[in-house]
Amino acid sequence: MPTPSRTDRKLVLHGRRRFAAAVTTAVALLLAVWIVRPPPCSTAPSFQTHPQGCYDRELTSLESRERGAIVVLLRARDLAELLPTLRNFEQRFNAQFRYPYVFLTDPEEPEGPDQGGGLPLWFRRAVAEVLPDGAVTEWGVVPPERWTIPDWLDKEEMRRGFKEQEERGVLYAGREGYHHMCRWYSGLFARHPLLAKYEWYWRLEPGGKPHRLYARRSFTHGATSSAVRFHCSITYDPFRYLSETNKTYGFVISVVDQLNTMPTLIPTTLEYLAVKGITPPSRQLWEFLMRRNGAGDYAAFTSDTHHPRAQIGDLRFFRSPAYQDYFRHLDQKGGFYTERWGDAPVRALALGAFAGLDKIHYFEDFAYQHDWFMHCPSRSTTCSSGRSLDDDDRVTGCECACPKAGDLQGRKPGQELVDMDTDWRYSCISFWKDAVRKARGEP
Numbered sequence: 001m002p003t004p005s006r007t008d009r010k011l012v013l014h015g016r017r018r019f020a021a022a023v024t025t026a027v028a029l030l031l032a033v034w035i036v037r038p039p040p041c042s043t044a045p046s047f048q049t050h051p052q053g054c055y056d057r058e059l060t061s062l063e064s065r066e067r068g069a070i071v072v073l074l075r076a077r078d079l080a081e082l083l084p085t086l087r088n089f090e091q092r093f094n095a096q097f098r099y100p101y102v103f104l105t106d107p108e109e110p111e112g113p114d115q116g117g118g119l120p121l122w123f124r125r126a127v128a129e130v131l132p133d134g135a136v137t138e139w140g141v142v143p144p145e146r147w148t149i150p151d152w153l154d155k156e157e158m159r160r161g162f163k164e165q166e167e168r169g170v171l172y173a174g175r176e177g178y179h180h181m182c183r184w185y186s187g188l189f190a191r192h193p194l195l196a197k198y199e200w201y202w203r204l205e206p207g208g209k210p211h212r213l214y215a216r217r218s219f220t221h222g223a224t225s226s227a228v229r230f231h232c233s234i235t236y237d238p239f240r241y242l243s244e245t246n247k248t249y250g251f252v253i254s255v256v257d258q259l260n261t262m263p264t265l266i267p268t269t270l271e272y273l274a275v276k277g278i279t280p281p282s283r284q285l286w287e288f289l290m291r292r293n294g295a296g297d298y299a300a301f302t303s304d305t306h307h308p309r310a311q312i313g314d315l316r317f318f319r320s321p322a323y324q325d326y327f328r329h330l331d332q333k334g335g336f337y338t339e340r341w342g343d344a345p346v347r348a349l350a351l352g353a354f355a356g357l358d359k360i361h362y363f364e365d366f367a368y369q370h371d372w373f374m375h376c377p378s379r380s381t382t383c384s385s386g387r388s389l390d391d392d393d394r395v396t397g398c399e400c401a402c403p404k405a406g407d408l409q410g411r412k413p414g415q416e417l418v419d420m421d422t423d424w425r426y427s428c429i430s431f432w433k434d435a436v437r438k439a440r441g442e443p
Helices: 006-036 076-097 121-130 155-167 176-191 238-244 265-276 283-289 321-333 343-355 429-439
Strands: 068-073 101-105 137-141 200-204 249-251 254-256 304-306 310-314 360-362 368-370 373-375
Touching: 068 076, 068 176, 076 121, 121 137, 155 176, 176 321, 176 343, 200 238, 238 249, 238 310, 249 343, 265 321, 265 343, 283 343, 283 429, 321 343, 360 429
Parallel strands: 068 101, 068 200, 101 137, 249 360
Antiparallel strands: 200 310, 249 310, 254 304, 368 373
16 A cells, blocks of 8 residues: 655645534534523433423424324314314414314204204314314214113113202213213214224313313313313324324323212123123222222222323224123113213223223323313423422423413312312322332332
């Protein structure tokens, strides 16, 4: 190999010096930027851990989409509350990911263009005006045979029972439509023809009082109507996250249900599992669902359930033979009408019986409010979360602007916003986290 000339050696030395100078300059510039504008409170990790913080929108926009849909059950009179809900949902999530909407109403809605029910054309035009150009919307009606007291029950006897339940203080039990809604969301919804082509659903409430559609009274405090709000941006695809991590279901809020709505639901479920020889796959999850009172009695079941207002699930699970057989068993027992079994405890029990703890994800990085219910992550990339940054739980939301617990938000005194993570009267989330820690072998 020829020996480099003196000129060649000078050129190499000069190049090295220029490179070193460039590196020094770049480091100085980076340090200056770091000092003047520090990084956000947190950055987002990969899907190998709990998703949190902000993801690069330019990258997540390029990712493939799951076969998912946003499912909304509502009536025409909910338009005023639906529109701000959709604007917020688009701003915080769907403007980036463009998942289709499936709007459904019950067969009692009379104004639809087919004269057989459905949401009217003026309603659909108003929705189109708040959604971006090109947004996909589908419109349908719950089949009448799936929104009625089933034939194996005496309809008049059931209606007398609704009145008796209401007089006993069973929440919403005096409204026949509420019983239909609970039954439909417990198992029939997954088999709606418009959802047949989808594998995932995100249940979005239109707004207003919790379950305002099918209940006369507001939830406990009698709070005024309000739209649903997501107070943090969601810059990754939750459908994709659940799919890639082999999850079945995701939730945001876990609440204590009303015990008098379902006195026989647990015995009926345990009887079914015993006859079928089914052992729940996760002891910790089953213990979470089956906590007893001091007397060791299941009759005081605390009903720790995943709240239906903020849920994302795998339709294949809810259409599976195992789930549908369990639902049919409950349906034949009649408890959706003889009592007021809710879809949330039914769904939670099925997840415990057939899926297990590792199939369920707590979307703690979401910030969600429906009327006076609210969850907000303990940290935010904007450092403006409504909760303390000193919490032990360091899950981080993206660009959060959460209201503070106790805010009235225009309501009357006594109707303050409740932090569903910390309010012992309603929240089950501490017990959920205990179950997760036990499953991981943590103290």
